[in-house]
Amino acid sequence: MSPFEFSRVALLCLLTFLSPLLLADEDDTRRLLNKIDRTVNERERAHLPAVDPAEKDASLITIEGQTYNVQNTLADLGPAIYVALNLQQWAKVRQFIERYRQLPGHEAALIHMAQGLLARHERDYRTAIDELRQALALQPGFLRAQLELARTLFEDNQSAEARALFDAVAASGIPEAVAPVLESYQAALRERRRWHGTLAVGVGYNSNINQGNGMTTRTEVCFFFECFAYTRKMPTPIESSSLVYDLAAERRFQLDGNHHLLLRGLSYGNYYDKHSEEAPETWYEENTSVLYAGYNYLSALNDVSLTPLFENYYSDHHTKYQASGLRGEWKHSLTRRLQLNVQAQHKHFRFQGEQREYFDDFDARMLGSSLSYLLDGQTMVYGGATYTRRTQDQDSASNREYMANLGIYHLFDVGVNLNLTALYRTTRYDEPDYFLGGLRKDKQQIYIANLGMPRFALGGVVPNLYIKYTDNRSSIDWAYSYRQTEAALKFEKSF
Structure with a gap:
């Protein structure tokens, strides 16, 4: 094998390994699940009287004050x-x-x-x-x-x-x-007894749809006592406008007393108008759809669910992977203002089509908890922590992820609401990958702001401004470090 041929092979292997292992954004899945809960509670409360006359008005009893x-x-x-x-x-x-x-x-x-x-x-x-x-x-x-x-x-x-x-x-x-x-x-x-959920459609912008950093590095590869130098150029960030959408819906069917059958569905994604100039056959549009169906115990103080799930991830004009698993969740009202939430989840990922040539199926197990506290009728603070373990055949691809989040939701008197969330995530891989440059450790910061504007609703359609900033820093910076800004103006309808 000539030095030129070997360089081409080495570079091809490298690009194959680094081709985006695109997975569904668990942060978006979590956000939509929380949105369903908030929508159900808000729509039910809207029907109830603010003050029950029988609670406050003694004149309903013949006492005459x-x-x-x-x-x-x-x-x-x-x-x-x-x-x-x-x-x-x-x-x-x-x-x-x-x-x-x-x-x-x-x-x-x-x-x-x-x-x-x-x-x-x-x-x-x-x-x-x-x-x-x-x-x-x-x-x-x-x-x-x-x-x-x-x-x-x-x-x-x-x-x-x-x-x-x-x-x-x-x-x-x-x-x-x-x-x-x-x-x-x-x-x-x-x-x-109805289906509840939200449907949002809008236009967006993404500064880095391919999560590229454009870094150029020079390295040497040795083969049978011969070393060959080559230049490694990572893809530059591709910015693009997009069509964005998300749908979240759920319904409970009462079986008996507090026992229910729970159905939940999520679907969200982006359709970008740009694609890679270096690889024009690669498209970055994506869609994630998740279906949950299972048992739910719902009372005044506890909401316990155990739901099998099925997930489908579609990108580049074909299904990248499918996943199935089980999700358990317990929400407990500690006081009238304080709620505890505990989640556990297991998913098995199966890659589809040509993805199977490059990626092995793997398992992901998640355990997390969070607290939310209602400061007053208009303000809520929340925060939590999540641990995720991913195991693959190769130890260098297996990792442990630790995530913490903190946020605040406030409803302003002028008819708008603001939700601010900060997420901090650390991912540590089990073993070094010397082909890539050693042991990989990623530290990620994500900041999300969502401004809802019910005051400007038209026909029940509410404008929402969504902004998300991601900064991912990796010990293997040339391959995995990137920055990304996403913004979208969505028009949301609750049902």
Whole structure:
């Protein structure tokens, strides 16, 4: 083999190894999953009244607003319990219940209802539902207990039984002031039975669609005691405008009580108008589609899902890989403002077509957790950490990834919202690859800003400005270091 021929072979092997191993952007997948959750919650809350008249207005009880000394009699304590419940004076509710239950002739159903509402206030939904059921068992025509049980079941996501109780209350003849509240809950229940999600389409710009850095290096390759020098020139960054889009949708089908079948689908991508001048047959358009289908337990405090998944990644006019696996997630409401989220996922990647000639199938296992805290009705902060382990046949291609993120979401009074996120990722490979230059370690910083503008919505379509900056620094800098800026103006419709 001549030096010239060997140089060509070495360079071909190098370019083959470095040809982009394009994988779906897990950050975008995570972002769309979070968007689905936020959309579902916002659309359901939009149907509920901001203030329930039965909670605050004591005039719904025949007390006439008078302040009086509550005597230790059935005639005084019974109405006093109702007033304390309506005004949410929970300490007084406890005091009045203890006094009331000592009196002969007390209504046991009223005690059970009051204890149920106390338990609901303390976020003990199992006890609350049990107490309210006992109240109705003792007094089947107890309309207030029936309404409160329906509300508690609604909050605990036991929708079928809640819907039946709300319908029964509506048919029994209720006070006029309560009718709008009842209609709001019925509308929210109808909303739960629908598909929910978002569809966004827009125009974008990417400063580096091929993740190139344009670096030029000179190196030597030795073969059978002969060394040949050649110049290595990496592709220069290609900037391009693009058509961008994303779709996220989910639906829950209630099986029984808190048990559901969960279906989720994501699809997102870019269509660029530029491609490589050095390799005109290479196109950088991409699409990622993921389908989740499995079991979901949903209550007032817990959201647990276990869903098999299937992922398809399409780029350069053909499917690059397909992946299947299992995702588990647990969301737990620690307090009314603080939520914990734990995720675990396993995926097996299978490369398709000509990709199989260059890349081996591999497995990726992910474990992560995050916290979100609601500072007030308009501001939420969140953050978390994720560990991902990828294993391949070659130790030099296997790696461990550590990612941390921190963000804030704020809704401004002028009718716009801003979501800022910073991600820091470190990837460490198991063994050196001496052909590339040693042990690879990458450090990546990503900053994302998304400005939503509901104030300028037209026909329910909301403009969104999205900006993402990525800085990837690698110990093998000539091959893997790059910078990239992405910007897009999207028009989003929620459904």
